[in-house]
Amino acid sequence: MTIRRVAIIGLGLLGGSIGLAVKARGLGITTTGHDRNPQVRATAAERGLVDQVCETAAGAVAEADLVILCVPVGAMGAAASDLAPALPAHAIVSDVGSSKAAVAEALAAALPGACIIPAHPVAGTEQSGPEAGFATLFAGRWCIITPPEGCDPAALAALSDFWTALGSKVELMDAAHHDLVLAVTSHIPHLIAYTIVGTASDLEDVTQSEVIKYSAGGFRDFTRIAASDPVMWRDVFLTNRGAVLEMLGRFSEDLTALQRAIRSGDGDTLFDLFTRTRAIRRQVIEQGQDDERPDFGREHGA
Ligand SMILES: NC(=O)C1=CN([C@@H]2O[C@H](COP(=O)(O)OP(=O)(O)OC[C@H]3O[C@@H](n4cnc5c(N)ncnc54)[C@H](O)[C@@H]3O)[C@@H](O)[C@H]2O)C=CC1
Numbered sequence: 001m002t003i004r005r006v007a008i009i010g011l012g013l014l015g016g017s018i019g020l021a022v023k024a025r026g027l028g029i030t031t032t033g034h035d036r037n038p039q040v041r042a043t044a045a046e047r048g049l050v051d052q053v054c055e056t057a058a059g060a061v062a063e064a065d066l067v068i069l070c071v072p073v074g075a076m077g078a079a080a081s082d083l084a085p086a087l088p089a090h091a092i093v094s095d096v097g098s099s100k101a102a103v104a105e106a107l108a109a110a111l112p113g114a115c116i117i118p119a120h121p122v123a124g125t126e127q128s129g130p131e132a133g134f135a136t137l138f139a140g141r142w143c144i145i146t147p148p149e150g151c152d153p154a155a156l157a158a159l160s161d162f163w164t165a166l167g168s169k170v171e172l173m174d175a176a177h178h179d180l181v182l183a184v185t186s187h188i189p190h191l192i193a194y195t196i197v198g199t200a201s202d203l204e205d206v207t208q209s210e211v212i213k214y215s216a217g218g219f220r221d222f223t224r225i226a227a228s229d230p231v232m233w234r235d236v237f238l239t240n241r242g243a244v245l246e247m248l249g250r251f252s253e254d255l256t257a258l259q260r261a262i263r264s265g266d267g268d269t270l271f272d273l274f275t276r277t278r279a280i281r282r283q284v285i286e287q288g289q290d291d292e293r294p295d296f297g298r299e300h301g302a
């Protein structure tokens with residue numbers, strides 16, 4: 001099947017970036033978009049994030065071949081219900097949510113009988129809103145598609161081609177496995193950042209201005225991540241509860257082992273771990289998965 005019209009629901013960082021990427025790459029695809037927030041709709045129209053900004057979700061999806069829900073994961077079910085009456089029978093419904101099993105369940109409940117293929121572009125920033133989107137967000141980044149059992153192969157191929165056309169590398173994965181992998185690579189790192197920045201700001205004997213003034217590289221990076229959108233991340237932790245708690249259990253055990261090594265002066269344990277983790281960083285850079293691309297900061301205003 002050929003995708004000629006894409007409807008984007010939620011015109012923030014992800015929705016806006018999809019719209020801009022479609023336009024910038026000259027794919028010959030028409031985009032419509034809707035956001036429940038009128039101010040976001042106004043900014044989306046000003047920035048030309050999509051070809052047509054619609055007042056209602058139904059208006060945006062009425063002629064769509066592909067609908068992509070770009071709202072916080074806790075809002076996926078409600079957003080899907082809003083568009084349900086106007087969804088064309090042939091349309092593929094997908095999303096960009098950071099957790100997948102709960103989203104798949106919410107979409108299936110809201111849109112019985114629809115062709116639903118959840119996805120997660122593993123690409124983003126700490127910024128959000130319609131001002132934050134940029135056309136190259138997905139270039140060279142993974143997009144994980146989690147097709148449900150019995151998924152139509154032609155629809156899956158069309159969705160996969162769409163993400164490839166935006167510059168992404170596509171991988172297929174089971175939703176439960178996605179949630180476990182992303183719990184450790186994305187969700188828990190965000191939880192750690194929120195925690196450490198909160199801990200530093202709660203200290204009685206160290207002032208807030210000292211925390212800001214003497215932020216060394218590591219803490220600075222944590223403050224960037226801890227500036228991520230509170231609604232989005234609240235929803236991620238509530239919808240990926242099982243996998244996050246499982247990985248958090250392992251993380252706590254490892255942290256306790258390090259605590260013991262520090263207390264007992266066991267330098268070998270510390271040195272061995274730090275050597276192992278340094279090798280992982282090298283592999284991340286070799287595979288181009290870091291954001292130290294020369295043009296990245298300039299493009300997204302960091
Ligand atoms: N921010 C990031 O770095 C990444 C985010 N994601 C996922 O993408 C999704 C969107 O995230 P962002 O674009 O960062 O958020 P955002 O906050 O920039 O945009 C979300 C938009 O959805 C709108 N919205 C909320 N409920 C709605 C509803 N029921 N109907 C219509 N519009 C509604 C909001 O008004 C807002 O404009 C989330 O599910 C998130 O987990 C995925 C990859 C990266």
Ligand SMILES: O=C(O)C(=O)Cc1ccc(O)cc1
Pocket residue numbers: 097098121122123124125126186225
């Ligand atoms: O800005 C960062 O460091 C991120 O980690 C961006 C991000 C946030 C959520 C996702 O599901 C994928 C990517």
